[in-house]
Amino acid sequence: MPTLIDKSGVGSSTVLFSRQMLVSSLKPMGARYVFPCMDDPAMKATFDVTIEHPKGQTALSNMPSKTKTALTDGWVREEFYRTPKMSTHLLGFALFDGLTSLEAVISRGRVVRVWAPFDPEENSSVEVALNTTIDAIHNIERLVPVEYQLTKTDVIPVPGLSVPSSDYCGLLMIRETALLCDGQESSMSDQLQCELAISKAVAHNWFGNSVTVEWWDDLWLTEALSTMLAYESVAYQRPDVNICDLQWDDMIQPAMAADIFSRVDLSSYGHAVAVREDPAVEGKGIGLLRMLDTIISDKEFLKAIENVLARFSHDNMNRSQFWDAVAEATGFRIDVAAFMEPWVTQLGYPYVSIGRYEERDKARNQYFVQLPFYYSGYVSFMRHLQTVTWEIPVTWKSEGHTDTRLLTMIEEKSDTIPDETSPDEWVLGNSDSRGFYRVNYDNKNWAMLADYLQYNHTLLEPSVRAVLIDDAFNNVRGSILLIPTAMEMTRYLDKEENYVPWEAALDALHYVKTVVHGSCPSSSQCPYHCRLQEYIARKAARVLKRHSFYETSPEKRLLVAVTFKAACQNGNRNVTKRAKIMFDRWKRKRLRIPPDIRESVIHVGISAGDQNVWWQVWKQSNASSISAQDRQIFLCGLAASQQEWVLWRYLHFIFEEDKGITVQEASLIFKCVTQTKVGRETAWKFVQGNWEKLTSKYADVPSLLEAIIQSTLTGLSTDQHMEQLEHFSSSVQERYLRELLDEAVHATRLNQRYIDRNMPYLQDWLKVPCATRVDTKP
Template sequence: MEDGECDIAIIDGMPPSADGRATMDGTMNRVEQLQEEPCERNDEDERIFVKKWQIACVLMFVLVAVLAAVYFVVIRTKVNRSPHNFYTARSSLEPFYPAPTFPTTEGPQEITRLPEYLLPYNYKVKLRLDLSETTFTGSTTINLRCLQATQVIVLDCIEGNITNASVSVVDLTTADVQVVIDLLYDDSEGRLVVYLGKRLQEGRIYKLEIAEFTGELRTQPPGLYTTDYRHSDGLRQLLVSSLKPMGARYVFPCMDDPAMKATFDVTIEHPKGQTALSNMPSKTKTVLTDGWVREEFYRTPKMSTHLLGFALFDGLTSLEAVISRGRVVRVWAPFDPEENPSVEVALNTTIDAIHNIEQLVPVEYQLTKTDVIPVPGLSVPSSDYCGLLMIRETALFCDGQESSMSQQLKCELAISKAVAHNWFGNSVTVEWWDDLWLTEALSTMLAYESVAYQRPDVNICDLQWDEMIQPAMAADIFSRVDLSSYGHAAAIGEDPAVGGKGIGLLRMLDTIISDKEFLKAIENVLARFSHDNMNRSQFWDAVSEATGFRIDVAAFMEPWVTQLGYPYVSIGRYQERDESRNQYFVQLPFYYSGFVSFMRHLQTITWEIPVTWKSEGQTDTRLLTMTEDKYIIPDETSPEEWVLGNSDSRGFYRVNYDNKNWALLADYLQYNHTLLEPSVRAVLIDDAFNNVRGSILLIPTAMEMTRYLDKEENYVPWRAALDALHYVKTVVHGSCPSSSQCPYHCRLQEYIARKAARVLKRHTFYETSPEKRLLVAVTFKAACQNGNRNVTKRAKIMFDRWKRKRVRIPPDIRESVIHVGISAGDENVWWHVWKQSNASAISAQDRQIFLCGLAASQQEWVLWRYLRYIFEEKGITVQEASLIFKCVTQTKVGRETAWKFVQGNWEKLTSKYADVPSLLKAIIQSTLTGLSTDQHFQQLEHFSSSVQEKYLRDLLDDAVHATRLNQRYIDRNMPYLQDWLKVPCATRVDTRETNP
């Protein structure tokens, strides 16, 4: 046959088989079909074949396009998507932390917790630090236990500039390297997510290594920040850490959850000549080829990330001592410790605090070394990092001969609190930030007990009320943060004004349980949770257990912790128609009327209040636990006897009475004040004046409570009265066009000065009793500030002798004498004090006194020049700028000058301190206090509308409301105050006054 022809025969229309045979049904078998190859195809078959091929090609192209779109659009864009959404779409992988929660109040947003799929047990952290740089580099290795299979590793990390190539994960069980697919930064929560190629297996241990990251050396907390300190040869820099709370993530990638404890191996590389400190003693030092030093530290105990501490400096020298069991304590100072006794005082105070607290609790101080370093301008008096105590410089160095009693007590409390954190904060750590207030309060209470142990001649209850409780109640009125949000507020830069509230609530708990039961609860907590985590629910259970479960402590305490504000209790008496007499107790939320608009919801809140009360005829304290808003009990007292609420001064609530009861209490203070405890007298005065601000009372009632002050021999009631009267003077003076047109302000000053001068006549400037020294200091200051001629004359003489002959000024009144000298002096006097403030050998406390005294000038142009110094190279640090503004605004001319300065230099201020928002807040808050005229109100509204930064605009809006509140205060109370000041001081309460 010719080529191209097929040798196929058609027999009866049936195709033959390969061998010429066909199957019975006319078909070929399957094998034969596969072997058959057609020799030709007609045109119709060819067209059909081509169409099928084209369709196949199109379908293949579409499939490839869809797969490419999935890869580039979905998978490659997961870096920019929320991890919550990503894991919702891929149900095969578990979400690594809950969906974000949104706050229902104006408090800080709750930060979601890390998953517990992986837990760290050891970190190796290496940092390369240099005081002359603004950034740092480092590396970290984290050993992890896998508790649940997961394909992601979630870390807390702020910035860091970490690349995929720098991250590796190794299975330590098999030495297998895990493939890292990608990294995700979740900026909204400060999270770094490592995506792995396959799941980590439950029960295995892994090593996560980040070979390199970078960080910023900030100018303020959190994280690592630098601050200037004064040295004999000028300003030098100090680098310190501030990691509590949520600050470790600013330094290195970690699991910054207080419950996720681990050990730490720290290595710091730094230039030769600089000193590095961390929690543990130095282990080895190696000089590198570039001249730097690599310093390794011993492994830390198991602890939370926020307890890790770092410090780097040059120019500080130390004084050390070895105490029992070879434990080393060192105090560092910017001057020669051998020539300045204040360093030895600080060292001895630290050692005393360790020994005192060891006597109070059943757990010994475990740390082998303790470094104490001074930090200028530290926002809190002290901060402890497990073996590295950072204490505000002015609260660390005190001289028993040259420091005032107030300064000495502040130093002892700051050091004792830092030491006490070894037990509550380091050993017993909170599980989550919402309970941070609890360990802070417990450590502070231990600190006060330590001071009481060391100074039995100081009334610790009075000192605690004056230093912690009264400021906390004053600040809590303006707080948008409840106590359980304390840690979050601190973390996001808010001022946690309710810090002392925790101590107040624990003090109040003492009213329903005994001291013995509370101490037993403390011992149980330390034994049960030593080197472990604790939440407040467990603490409440421990206290309930100590009482034999007689009291449900959680039910009592939780409303106080989780709700804003606090209540006041109105106590009164009335007679029924059947002539039976009853006594009523009514609780209502306390706030300043018209100011705290966001607290209007408090009208629906009730607290369980342990009201302690007694009467004049029945001096035994009784307890009424108020679980409802109103109680009525039979009145067993005489109508002519007073009734006193919060009779042990331990309640975190205010009390109000009917007019007659206020009058009876005022008379009792006048003739028998010593029969009431000093703190109770202070509470009465404080409640009265705050009730005026809350529109519950009118001001004559509060003024009546001060009539007895010239007989008062304790500084705590005096402090309470002067703080309250300072507000009255400020708003009265602020509402006057000028001092010459404000006669009632002058009369009020005369009244205060006369009371203070009478007390001073009974004392000398060299008292030995701590409480008498405190009394002299507070009354001398009151007499000087309010213009008593005899006292200010003595102050001027002492200032002149100091200026000309360097005659020593008694330490308790030094601050007041400097103020008087500057206020009455000319420009030459001002320059003399300015030079003294810059002397190389001056102590931090004296420099603070001089800088604040320079603000007492009564010349506006001098104050303007002084404020301008913060922009110039005058050696004023960032922290001192805040102090200068605070002190300038203590007088009317200073407030007006500071307000004009802020308005005229706003762009300069925000530019210079853009990275120090806390300073701008402090400047605004101090400058805008006491404004009370329509002109001030209009200026504030206009200025607030022009400010872009939200946190500053919020402060200005608060100032607008505060100014309106001041105006209402003046409008409501000025007529009554004028009448009261015109008549003799013994005049009774104005009969026009009513109670709501």
Template sequence: MPHATDDRNYRLPTSVRPARYQLTLSLDPGRRVFAGEGQVGLELAAPTGELVLHAAALDLTRAELRTADGPRAVRVVPAPASETVRLVLERPAPAGAATLELAWNGHVSDGLRGLYQAAGVAVTQFEAADARRVFPCFDEPGFKAPWALTVEAPAGLALLSNGAPERTTEAAGRQRVAFRETPPLPTYLVALACGALEARPAGAARGVPVRTWAVPEKLALTAFAQEVALEVLPRLEDYFGLPYAFGKLDQVGVPEFEAGAMENAGLVTYREAALLLDPATAALPVKKRVAEVITHELAHQWFGNWVTMQWWDDLWLNESFATWMAAKIVDGWRPEWRVWLDFDAGKAAALHLDALRSTHPVRAEVKNPEDMTESFDVITYEKGGAVLRMIEGYLGEGPFRDGIRLYMRRHAKANAVAGQLWAALAEASGQPVPELADAWIGGPGYPVVEVRREGRRVALGQRRFYSEPGVAEAGERWPVPLVLRYEDAGGVKEARHLLRGAAGELTLPGEGEVRWLVANGGSTGFYRVAYDAASAAALARHLPRLAPSERIGLIADQWALVRAGAREPADFLDLLAAFGGEEDYAVLDELVGRLAGLEARLADEPVRQRFQRFVANLVGPAFARAGWDPAPGEPDALRMRRAALLRALALVAREPAAVAEGARRLDRFLGGDAAALEPNLHDAAVAMAARAGDERRFEALRARFKVEPDPALKRRYLTGLALFEDPALAARAEALAFGDEIPLQDAASYMGALLANRTAREGFWGALRQRWDAVQQRVGGAPMLLRRVVEAVGQLPERRHLEEATAFFAAHPVPAARQAIAQTLERMRQDVALWERLGPAVARWLAAR
């Protein structure tokens, strides 16, 4: 009969729990090996004849259990299916305290998980389930315990862990560092970094030392990240009403990193592009992105590290909260950045994914490590964050914060589940939070709210929204907290209404004519809105009276309804044309994104050229007034507006004069003239120069990519190589995708750019299928990247591509990306059908203008 550990979904029994880890790890990065030894203190709730710990790719060379009645020999039985080892005792151990003595050997990982090498830096990445590749341990979040680590490594290298160094000794070219014991931590938050790293001088946030680390040649790019941490850490302490718990804070830019960052307690690791920048040359979106990522990771020091989820099905408790909290804290620090609009852009991606039949709930069932990896998506992060924002808006900022503080105090240093968060929020607010929250977190999808207005009377309805035309809804209903914003003779007003059932009705307070009505005021709700024809027309007439977030939401909702077959394409195009005088850069970003999506999918060349002329006429005069060069002291808002207009003119309309000027300015910039390109124009200039570029420019970008220290610029040059539309250069760009020149962390995004390139996509799609085994082997140690490669296939536009992709993934299943494959193919089916009906509709609309 098979043992329970032969099941890949095996969970450790709770009758044996770790009480304390005291371990020593000896690193030899040059030989890519390590050795470990030490003791794990245990609490046995009942007598037992065996212990089970996680261990993957480790060789246990010694194991002995000591209890009150003496030591016991242990027989080690690996269980590869569940990545565990059974420690079979020579005689049963009694209930009570015990100490497990262990020694083991292991290897540095070839991927970006466990302990891996990144350009001279050995670093760990343990979330979700890879601490077991370095330590035999209880590798589930419900098992929290203090960690007392000692690490041996070559002398002369920086050596960092969660705690501050307490004792350091050196002998025979080796260093031995004993780190301060941590508060109770789950295994996924334990971390080490060892290598050629240097730090800025430490700053202090209310007595907490803060240092930001990078490889020596990038140390100059750490100042902004240090400033962000020092600014936001006190703000987070104030919000939670609790001091930072982990003694010190080290932030490390890692040369290769699978995700964006990792919130290890006291030692936060980052992809370099999420931490390092030069404030003098960084575009505003780069600064905002770095600030939001840092704040997200620091919010985790409370929500996730101080109070930890019990199991991975509540991963959203960590990620949703940190996503929402990052926007809230950064907005308080830099309100002029309007980061809630960036938050809304993330919410838009979640709305798109959650309209598929293959979506999943925010709180998704997780059975094993592969399920955990697939949980790191926009549903977990952005939908969950948007739902929290919606709940805060319903409860009010004060009661919501009070509930979070209560939750933090009640579950300090321990684990919790979603229901305990809802209970704390309900207790603090006096509102039925579980009813509201469970409906949004526990099930998939969201509603479209239908609005019909006659005078001051508003009739409301809801049904589940699917992006595929003709899909029948199954009768799901949500408690929808509506914020209705409208204008009458008394000015702009707000009304709130909780729509509980399939339909509802209210009368707007006030008197006189209602000029317009927005049913998702401030765009804080996670739902679509479908207005009756008269209400939609009124909004189009009064666009300047709407908040920027509401104008963005109007465009997004109308496009979603076109995709679903619920609105005519001509009506949507009429709406876009009404934005010709738009001046807000965030709204322009949304507008340009929709225009770019239309242009990219128009297969008929004469129709595409007419559409490009329409776009040029829409935005060209505004860009001509803005010009290429900013005035002295020009605010960020105007610089960002110029950048949005240029993207529309040069990248969507492909206006020849703008493309040529952008390429000339990029050449000057690459030649050393930093003033040739305002930083916010750099991204568009690289793209336009690459699309029309020759071999000289291809080699110039390739050479600059190899030596550029600034990670944001480096990434732009790399992406630029995938955008060349000369067939010979596109083929050279394709070849790079399968070599070592492209860093592993950037492989998926580079492949995605090739698949989006009209010239490169056919050749690369064929090569990707032919060399799939090699691609899987390269990115297999970074499953999140493999998922991104699968998702990139969804950019292929034609029905034959859909048929090829469907057949290919049926013949080449990817267990670590099952969900991604299902979602990608569903999106492709919808996109192909959409553009088969939308192309002729766009042609008719253009012909009628």
């Protein structure tokens, strides 16, 4: 029976302090520092928890409080009911003051409470979070055959939590910015992320708490399954949101981008913390399960989930047993393990080249060639992938056959099938956007697809349009295509009415702008960077012209947010003028800024303002009444200053205790500062000049040092940058940081090759006659 006592106010390495709050973090090996135990996931036990704490504080654990005994020194001994049998890393406790709760009792007397650092009666965000938690419980109970077993559920906001949510079986710890969202004042993006974070924490009751993996290497599986349940819960609650599009944008695309640089395969992550924090892990897990869904039916997959929950409820499971359950649900017509294991145990993922040719006897065939996908020049990755193959389910459609179907399973390096299409119609691989692979075509097919988007883009699903754009630009980075082909895929964007293709295009174009701008000595010598900005701004402004800042549809709100941001970042005069007016009215009269464009308006205001404006926003970011989301917006907006000395001073705030910058906020500040060229240059100088102070202050937070390096070194592309990197790398002692710097050196060489190979073609493409900048009011 562990007794958790900390009268000194100083916790062990297993706890996280923020404000007046102490919370546990026992995953993966923290439990052994609290009490003697075996902390492998498969080693389960029941726990009797006793916490001694000051009288005025609130203590929570997995189970309801059983008894409270007053001690003589003003402390309280609080005992909790015995937990169900569970892994040590699921044991949770929290100790805090200053939070109050809003409570509801649902079916069978189950109690749900949401805690907040303000009066729940005065802020609707607590009621929203409570309702979202209850909805998630009911929605997932409809999806799976096992009921939510916990008699009580406490949901607490944890400032600065490194992941959106952590579930400890009845005690849900959720990052404050991901829990307390106001339905009226929060952006649609924030609302959806809040709903997903809460729903995922609830979904862990089934996969994570009830069904637990035997060892950390398979933790990605329960993480992926619980996340999929969370998305289905949100889909049930929001039928006007396309969940497939949202999932691709949130999880799959970031995972494919990150997996290029991953140093280990999916099965080799031996620690839960790594799994939770690396998008290449959780997103790839979801991507692989989505792809499995292309070769089995939805009904069969749901049957497999039901079998797993029935068979392993309150027990351990490994991924082999999960593959067996899926195979059993299909009547063993598919060897699921043989299909899935190469994807799980091998680094990276493939791309498939699709082409057509005619035999001498006039017979026509389609050929499919699979190769490992990597960015040209990424040497360490290339060496490993020379002989790797996957079993790839290629879904397919053509201009004359627009119904998606599973065309072929590529098991070897190449395959050939009879061609039923006309040479003058396009073909499309990964046509349901569920494959965790990229696709390439010959130039003629790319051109036909670009034309089809220009005139008939709505006949393809939004996620499919996004995949086309994402594949084209990544194929350029892999030296498979030249950049004009990718740029042609964006010509239709002024007609695009869905945010997902816009997100994909802007993410891809951001890399192009960054390396182009970074290769120039000064912004005045970058005419093609300016021309590229004009091109993007013109497309975005034309979309904005058709919409209001006060759309009601979730997808339209997301579209307005992303296109308004694109127009502002790329300098559309009329849109930025509107933003400046809204910023000025907010600054002088505190007039409301529409939630979906608030972040962009703050950025424009800071970028155009002087240091007095900067200090006003800084003061506002520290106001006691500000929400966690708005503080994050202000902190990021302050990084938009175009004055190097202001940014240098801002970065230096992380060393000043009186500024109150948390570890997670320091990471956010670096990430936001490096979104502009002046910011990247300033951050890079700052890191070089203050490395000893950074490593001294954050020695116990390696994830922050990694985040600083990764965000600061993105987009470097000159010989001077290379020399600075190599010199800096030689002075860093920590091995894991040296590895990151070595990757940065590889990435810089890759950027240089990208510029050398594509700049002449990009310059030529941008010279194509086009209309003068369109300055229309959105």
